[in-house]
Amino acid sequence: MQDPHDVIIRPIISEKSYSLLDHNKYTFEVHPKAHKTEVRKAVEEIFNVRVTGVNTIKVPPKPKRQGWTSGQTRARKKAVVTLAPGYSIEFFEGPLG
Numbered sequence: 001m002q003d004p005h006d007v008i009i010r011p012i013i014s015e016k017s018y019s020l021l022d023h024n025k026y027t028f029e030v031h032p033k034a035h036k037t038e039v040r041k042a043v044e045e046i047f048n049v050r051v052t053g054v055n056t057i058k059v060p061p062k063p064k065r066q067g068w069t070s071g072q073t074r075a076r077k078k079a080v081v082t083l084a085p086g087y088s089i090e091f092f093e094g095p096l097g
Contacts, residue, residue: 004042007034011091012078020080026089030056030079039079047089053082 009029011017017027030039036054043051056079061072083089 004045007031007038007042008046024083026081028079030077032077043081049087049089050084051081052084055080
């Protein structure tokens with residue numbers, strides 16, 4: 001993968017991800033085939049920060065039903081990125097809403 005915007009799909013904004021901000025950790029949804037070094041390079045290039053660690057998690061699909069129709073959510077991959085002390089991503093720091 002060449003373009004960093006193809007690796008990082010979107011930030012994940014949830015109660016748990018906001019609690020990780022206190023530890024300088026940011027959560028993103030990433031391309032399912034991206035590996036840790038690609039995620040590190042993409043975050044450093046897009047946000048101009050220094051990354052000290054990357055943890056990746058594969059989220060399996062969950063079964064869902066609505067009446068007779070059954071299906072499942074799509075599988076995805078998340079990455080929790082730890083930044084070096086003194087760095088932050090302003091996208092997450094702004095007001096909610």
